[in-house]
Amino acid sequence: MTENPAEGAEVAEGAKGEGAEGVEDTEGAEGVGRAEGAQGVASAVASGPTSASRASLLRLGGLTVRFGAHTALDTVDLDVAEHETVCVLGPSGSGKSTLLRVIAGLQPADAGEVVLDGRNLRTVPTHRRGVGLMFQDHQLFPQRDVAGNVAFGLRMRGTARVERERKVAELLDLVGLPGAQHRAVGSLSGGEQQRVALARALAPGPRLLMLDEPLGQLDRGLRERLVVELRRLFGELGTTVLAVTHDQGEAFALADRVVIMRDGRIAQAGTPLEVWQRPADEFVARFLGFDNVVPATVTGEAADTPWGKVTVPGGTAEGACRLLVRPAGVRLVPAREGLPCTVAARTFRGTHVSLRLRPDSGPELDAACALAAAPEVGDRVGAAFTSDDVVVLPATD
Numbered sequence: 397m398t399e400n401p402a403e404g405a406e407v408a409e410g411a412k413g414e415g416a417e418g419v420e421d422t423e424g425a426e427g428v429g430r431a432e433g434a435q436g437v438a439s440a441v442a443s444g445p446t447s448a449s450r451a452s453l454l455r456l457g458g459l460t461v462r463f464g465a466h467t468a469l470d471t472v473d474l475d476v477a478e479h480e481t482v483c484v485l486g487p488s489g490s491g492k493s494t495l496l497r498v499i500a501g502l503q504p505a506d507a508g509e510v511v512l513d514g515r516n517l518r519t520v521p522t523h524r525r526g527v528g529l530m531f532q533d534h535q536l537f538p539q540r541d542v543a544g545n546v547a548f549g550l551r552m553r554g555t556a557r558v559e560r561e562r563k564v565a566e567l568l569d570l571v572g573l574p575g576a577q578h579r580a581v582g583s584l585s586g587g588e589q590q591r592v593a594l595a596r597a598l599a600p601g602p603r604l605l606m607l608d609e610p611l612g613q614l615d616r617g618l619r620e621r622l623v624v625e626l627r628r629l630f631g632e633l634g635t636t637v638l639a640v641t642h643d644q645g646e647a648f649a650l651a652d653r654v655v656i657m658r659d660g661r662i663a664q665a666g667t668p669l670e671v672w673q674r675p676a677d678e679f680v681a682r683f684l685g686f687d688n689v690v691p692a693t694v695t696g697e698a699a700d701t702p703w704g705k706v707t708v709p710g711g712t713a714e715g716a717c718r719l720l721v722r723p724a725g726v727r728l729v730p731a732r733e734g735l736p737c738t739v740a741a742r743t744f745r746g747t748h749v750s751l752r753l754r755p756d757s758g759p760e761l762d763a764a765c766a767l768a769a770a771p772e773v774g775d776r777v778g779a780a781f782t783s784d785d786v787v788v789l790p791a792t793d
C-alpha cells in the first residue's frame with residue numbers, strides 16, 4: 397500500500413483548494429445531479445440491463461507507469477462496464493494501487509489512456525474526473541462530525557445546506573447509520589467509520605467509485621458482513637465500482653469480475669467462477685491458494701506426473717504442461733489402492749477438514765475431506781484423483 401492516508405487527504409484538500417471554482421463548475425453540478433438521480437439508476441438496474449446492453453464506462457488502453465527502471469504498470473488494457481463491480485487482486489507490489497492512482501489522476505501515466513464515459517482524462521484534474529475514492533484507513537476528518545465528513549464533497553461543490561442535509565441523511569440511511577449525523581468520528585467503531593467513509597465517497601454521485609482495500613483494517617467477521625452489504629448497496633445504486641484488495645475471499649464475494657495482476661500486467665480477468673474453475677496459469681493458481689501443481693506430460697487420456705498417472709479431462713492436448721489438482725479432487729482410498737501417503741497435517745475448516753498429505757514420492761498434496769471421514773495425523777492413506785478437479789495449465793508460467 398502506498399501512503400494511502402496521505403493521498404486520501406490530498407484528494408480532499410485538492411477538492412477544497414478548488415472549492416470556489418467548483419461552485420460554478422458544470423461538471424461538479426452534474427455530479428451532484430447524478431447523486432440525486434440515484435433512484436433513477438436503481439430502477440434502471442431493477443429493470444435488468446443485459447450484459448449485451450452494458451456499455452463500457454471505464455476504458456484503460458495500454459496504460460503504462462514507470463518508476464525509474466521499474467515498470468509498475470505495463471500496457472494494461474481493461475474495460476469496466478456501467479454498473480459493474482470489478483475487483484483487482486494481486487500480490488504486494490503488483491501495481492494495484494498504482495492503477496487506481498492513475499485513474500484518479502494522482503499519478504501520471506507514461507503511456508496509454510484512461511477514458512471515462514467516453515472522455516479521455518489525460519488533462520482532467522482529480523476533482524473533475526467524476527471518480528469517488530475511498531482508501532483503507534485514516535480517511536475521515538477527525539475534527540468534523542459524521543455529517544461534516546459525509547457532506548464534505550457536497551460543500552466543496554457548493555450544494556445548498558438544506559439539500560446537503562437531505563443528502564447526508566439519505567446516505568447515512570443507505571449505509572446503515574441512520575441518525576448518526578452528530579456523532580464524533582472518534583466515537584465510531586472501525587466498521588462504522590468505514591460506512592461513513594463510504595457515504596462520503598458516494599455523496600457527490602461519482603460515475604466511478606474506487607475503493608483501495610476498503611475493508612483492510614477490519615476483523616474478519618465484520619468484513620464478511622460488510623462485503624455482503626456493499627454488494628447489495630452497489631446493486632441498488634447501480635454504482636460502477638473498481639476495488640483493490642489483497643483478500644481473494646473479499647474480491648470473490650464482492651465482484652462481478654476479478655482481475656488478477658502480476659508485475660504490472662493483468663494475469664487473468666474473468667468472473668469469480670471462471671477464474672476459480674480455470675486459473676489461466678500456475679501463478680494465478682498458486683495465488684488463489686492452489687498448491688497441488690506439478691509438471692506433467694499428457695499422453696492420451698492421462699498425464700505422467702510425480703504422483704504417477706493422473707487422468708486428465710477429455711480433449712486435453714498431448715505434450716508437456718503443468719497440472720493442477722484441486723484439493724476437492726484428491727480422494728482418500730486405502731493406501732494400497734492409490735498413491736501411498738502419510739497424513740502430515742490436518743486442519744479443521746468448519747465445513748470440511750484440510751489435509752496435508754506426504755506421498756512416498758512426489759511433492760506434498762492438499763486434500764479436502766468430509767469431517768466424519770477425516771484421518772488422523774500419521775495415518776497411512778491412498779490418494780486418488782478425480783479428473784473433474786484436474787486443470788491443465790500451460791507448461792511455462
Ligand SMILES: Nc1ncnc2c1ncn2[C@@H]1O[C@H](COP(=O)(O)OP(=O)(O)OP(=O)(O)O)[C@@H](O)[C@H]1O
Nearest residue numbers: 397398463468486487488489490491492493494495
Ligand atoms: N512513488 C513511487 N516511487 C517508486 N516506486 C513506486 C512508487 N509507487 C509505487 N512504486 C512501486 O511500484 C510497484 C507497484 O506498487 P503498488 O503500490 O501499485 O503495488 P500494490 O499492488 O498496490 O502493492 P500493495 O498490495 O503492497 O499495496 C511496487 O514495486 C512499488 O514499490
